[in-house]
Amino acid sequence: MIAAGKKIKISVRSLSVAYGGVTALHGLDLDIQAGEILSIIGPSNSGKTSFLRSLNRMNELNLHARTTGTVLLDGVDIAKEISAEALRKRVGMIFAMPVPLPLSIRDNITYGPRMADIRDANILDALVEESLRAAYLWDEVKDRLDMSGQKLSGGQQQRLCIARSLALKPDVILYDEPCSGLDPISTAKVEESMLELRKSHTLVLVTNNTKQAARVGTRTAFFLMGEMVEIGPTDRIFTAPSDKRTEDYIVGRFG
Amino acid sequence: MNRETRRQKIGFGALLLATLLVVIPVIAIVALIVTEGWGALSWEFLFSMPRDGMRAGGIFPAIVGTVYLVFISLAFALPIGVMAAIYLSEYAKDNALTRLINLAIINLAGVSSVVFGLFGLSLFVVFLKFGVSIISGALTLGIMTLPVIITTTREALRAVPASYREVSFSLGASRWQTVRHAVLPRAVSGILTGAILSVGRVAGETAPILFTVAAFYLPNLPTGLSDQAMALPYHLYVITTQIPGIPEHFRYGTAFVLIGIVLIMNVIATVIRSKAARKR
Numbered sequence: 313m314i315a316a317g318k319k320i321k322i323s324v325r326s327l328s329v330a331y332g333g334v335t336a337l338h339g340l341d342l343d344i345q346a347g348e349i350l351s352i353i354g355p356s357n358s359g360k361t362s363f364l365r366s367l368n369r370m371n372e373l374n375l376h377a378r379t380t381g382t383v384l385l386d387g388v389d390i391a392k393e394i395s396a397e398a399l400r401k402r403v404g405m406i407f408a409m410p411v412p413l414p415l416s417i418r419d420n421i422t423y424g425p426r427m428a429d430i431r432d433a434n435i436l437d438a439l440v441e442e443s444l445r446a447a448y449l450w451d452e453v454k455d456r457l458d459m460s461g462q463k464l465s466g467g468q469q470q471r472l473c474i475a476r477s478l479a480l481k482p483d484v485i486l487y488d489e490p491c492s493g494l495d496p497i498s499t500a501k502v503e504e505s506m507l508e509l510r511k512s513h514t515l516v517l518v519t520n521n522t523k524q525a526a527r528v529g530t531r532t533a534f535f536l537m538g539e540m541v542e543i544g545p546t547d548r549i550f551t552a553p554s555d556k557r558t559e560d561y562i563v564g565r566f567g
Numbered sequence: 568m569n570r571e572t573r574r575q576k577i578g579f580g581a582l583l584l585a586t587l588l589v590v591i592p593v594i595a596i597v598a599l600i601v602t603e604g605w606g607a608l609s610w611e612f613l614f615s616m617p618r619d620g621m622r623a624g625g626i627f628p629a630i631v632g633t634v635y636l637v638f639i640s641l642a643f644a645l646p647i648g649v650m651a652a653i654y655l656s657e658y659a660k661d662n663a664l665t666r667l668i669n670l671a672i673i674n675l676a677g678v679s680s681v682v683f684g685l686f687g688l689s690l691f692v693v694f695l696k697f698g699v700s701i702i703s704g705a706l707t708l709g710i711m712t713l714p715v716i717i718t719t720t721r722e723a724l725r726a727v728p729a730s731y732r733e734v735s736f737s738l739g740a741s742r743w744q745t746v747r748h749a750v751l752p753r754a755v756s757g758i759l760t761g762a763i764l765s766v767g768r769v770a771g772e773t774a775p776i777l778f779t780v781a782a783f784y785l786p787n788l789p790t791g792l793s794d795q796a797m798a799l800p801y802h803l804y805v806i807t808t809q810i811p812g813i814p815e816h817f818r819y820g821t822a823f824v825l826i827g828i829v830l831i832m833n834v835i836a837t838v839i840r841s842k843a844a845r846k847r
Binding site: 373427428 | 741
């Protein structure tokens, strides 16, 4: 399944997630390679968001969630050998709805670093510019960094959220349907930044938009009812899926 | 006029009438107190000691006592109430203990104020030997106002979108950092609303201070927490029912000052609140 020589960034073994007795994810095994964009497609209730949220232990915030199995990040067990806070600094997350905190653009970006006790104004300023540039937002906001982040347009807000994650210098970024509320132009900008970030980060993208998966994913996985039906290079999944159910989903026969 | 429009008009009229019925008593009370009490107001009334068995002079010690009681009881109840609300809203799991605590808070809110007075008497005055004193009265008032502060603070915390917490956690913040930086700043104005409501109750209650702090008459101002104090609501009761021959406008003047103090404190809190809201 994995081409030789590719470094494995995240290794998932028999991962299951259940919410109050209802299983959302059944014993998943999956390796995510360093520097790839792994797209995850599938209908609702297929377990793709549960999977994503177990990679940065956000599932733990749901008191009814029970997670079993192991997830190794660079060989380190994320449940046992690292704190949730430290893990989330390395594994950023972009949510479906952009949620700028009710702070200025600058303070939104520096929120994570400030929580990690970075106080030096020069370092923070450098992080602001660097992160906004990487999220393709710098030119639009560089003259109004003290404006509230919530006054930006929806597409700008999502790029602000991406920049905010980048300020922590994560290795991995998780996208949970990041463009579901965005117009095509904003979507294109987000996708452009993803392709650029891929050079230095590992990205996992959960999306309901199969076309988006086809555009940006290096590999694509198809989830259905808590199981991974198929995974492979994006080209192959979209042209010659080996499982009938994958094909049905891609051509829109169900879902 | 068709039926639908007529129904609309009748409905609108009924709602307007109900609203007016609510407003009328408020206006009537304020008008009565202002017109009757205005004449009593003077420097002497506000800033001098009572004389001639309280039939002349001022109400200064009662004003001082009420201000002390408001500040000291809030200094005790606000931090404890806010911390309890933070615990219940942000930390506590939904289990039997939490439900029991919630039930206790709701019941505390329903206890009548004279029972708080009795409780303060037995706990602070007698058992802890604080005596009839400002500290006993302030603690009793503080306990009485705790449920108000806890409930309004929890509502304020609950009104902060869950997505703010989620974002904060996803950026590597700990639970306390999330509460401190992502949640609390957004809840300050709601918390202050609770404080405003409490000021009104603490300043105006008579029963809880009856056994714990209030003095009929004191020749001197209180000098410390263990002194007794006069207080406006109790003073109003005293000059209205216990002493014959007091000029009518003294009572309304006292009521006017009581309402005025609550109003001034509310204005101060509202200014702080709007400053906090603007800082967002």
